Amino acid sequence: KQEVTQIPAALSVPEGENLVLNCSFTDSAIYNLQWFRQDPGKGLTSLLLIQSSQREQTSGRLNASLDKSSGRSTLYIAASQPGDSATYLCAYCLSGNTPLVFGKGTRLSVIA
């Protein structure tokens, strides 16, 4: 069964801290993995897409890594800000023609 686990379910950190969000998945033969952000009452916003041939992707203060052999991805947020407070979801697919399998997300609170 395809499954994505995100631990912890919730995280609270002081402003300025560097933090890591974890995502583990059951299939090693993934095609790509995507990280999303969801603000309360809003849709999902794509943050980063990592293809299976890549080990990491960076966008501003965000860095996502992918280790297929261990079935893990991490999202690193540098110098966290209150505006980073949101739920972060990871999702993967097994091919370009199959739907994403989503985790339940990590709810992040950055305290000023």
Add this chain to the structure above:
Amino acid sequence: DAGVIQSPRHEVTEMGQEVTLRCKPISGHDYLFWYRQTMMRGLELLIYFNNNVPIDDSGMPEDRFSAKMPNASFSTLKIQPSEPRDSAVYFCASRPPDNEQFFGPGTRLTVL
């Protein structure tokens, strides 16, 4: 591009009424997905289309739910008759093959 467009953004209806949700995907995206999100069950895939053809509708909860995609720029999700347990946020998403998936802002449905 304006992104994935959904309408209405909010819908309040009474039990037994028909509800139609609408989605306009990003131009050029071959895949369209309908999701439902609730606090209890998280994000659930209902159905997805490739080039306007339904590929997998195994996530559609009951025969009361139906979805169509008459052309590349329009899709509908219909619930008839609606029930209070259908209350949720419904998202539409689209993506090209092999690439990033983008979500619409969602329709918040409340069935009284």
